Amino acid sequence: METSSDCEAMDPDALQAAERFFDAAPPLSGESDVIAQLKAFVYKQNRSEKGRPIVCVTSGGTTVPLERRCVRFIDNFSAGNRGAASTEFFLKSGYAVIFLSRTGSVQPFCRDLPERPLLDCLETAPDGSLHARPQYEQTVLSALKAHSTVVADGTLLHLHFTTLFEYLQMLGLVGSLLEGFGKRAFFYLAAAVSDFYVPWETMHEHKIQSAGGPLAMELCNVPKMIPLLRRRWAPEAFVVSFKLETDMGMLMQKAKGALLKNGVHAVVANELHTRKDKVVIIEAAGETVLTRDSRDEDIEEKIVGHLTQRHRLYLKHGNGRERASDQAAPQSI
Known part of the structure; x- marks a missing residue:
């Protein structure tokens, strides 16, 4: 619900x-x-x-x-x-x-x-x-x-x-x-x-x-x-929005604000100059940092992998925003 x-x-x-x-x-x-x-x-x-x-x-x-x-x-x-x-x-x-x-x-x-x-x-x-x-x-x-x-x-x-x-x-x-x-x-x-x-x-x-x-x-x-x-x-529907800024401090502030104000399930925060190598996924359960390990790797594979896991939990429990206890602990990947 x-x-x-x-x-x-x-x-x-x-x-x-x-x-x-x-x-x-x-x-x-x-x-x-x-x-x-x-x-x-x-x-x-x-x-x-x-x-x-x-x-x-x-x-x-x-x-x-x-x-x-x-x-x-x-x-x-x-x-x-x-x-x-x-x-x-x-x-x-x-x-x-x-x-x-x-x-x-x-x-x-x-x-x-x-x-x-x-x-x-x-x-x-x-x-x-x-x-x-x-x-x-x-x-x-x-x-x-x-x-x-x-x-x-x-x-x-x-x-x-x-x-x-x-x-x-x-x-x-x-x-x-x-x-x-x-x-x-x-x-x-x-x-x-x-x-x-x-x-x-x-x-x-x-x-x-x-x-x-x-x-x-x-x-x-x-x-x-x-x-x-x-x-x-x-x-x-399960909704994920994106936030891009040129200043990391402003980025995190605005991403957290968007999560609460818009009622989305997650916000993918990326800074302009590092967007291909690092993102932070903001959720009710906390923050998850995803990084690209090599030049041959697509960071989008990690983003999609993380979010499809969250979507499966949402399908199972019915609320991807509030059941933080059902989600894996925030981490760096």
């Missing part, structure tokens, strides 16, 4: 801000197709003999348009490596994955390929046939085998976004459709979501002209959506 602190009503002002955001957002392009894909995927997983759990992995950064017919936008540095790597390890752990990722970001099984895989990895033979270059043959073969397996199993659904508006609308669709999965649903919110945006109703229709001199523009705070996910869309 959820605790009263987990299920308390969302702050009315925060709820109104979220509702205003969605009411004013532009229509989601291809929404009916997204819903159809989600319904078919969820139906397939529900019919799985294994009662397969399902995780929504969000990945990459969101853009903030400055014009409705967008020419300019605000972006962030996220390439989606963490989300793509984590998806691979979730699939290996027996999860079905909804991979909600930024268009053009890193995709599962493609992390070891060059940035231009079709141009750099392939070549034509004298007879006109196409094959992998010798130096990439094993990498391409491994990626194809892994991808073919999940396609055959039907355990991976790719959904793509570009803008902040698209991301949050699609997250809402996924959350609502996974409500029926109850505690078997898992949200792994690794996307780098913009903190500020230009409201659609105040946005310029056409390209902003530079002839008018310096540009002064006021950005609004993006409404907090994780409480909406926890309390409205999928209240029984």
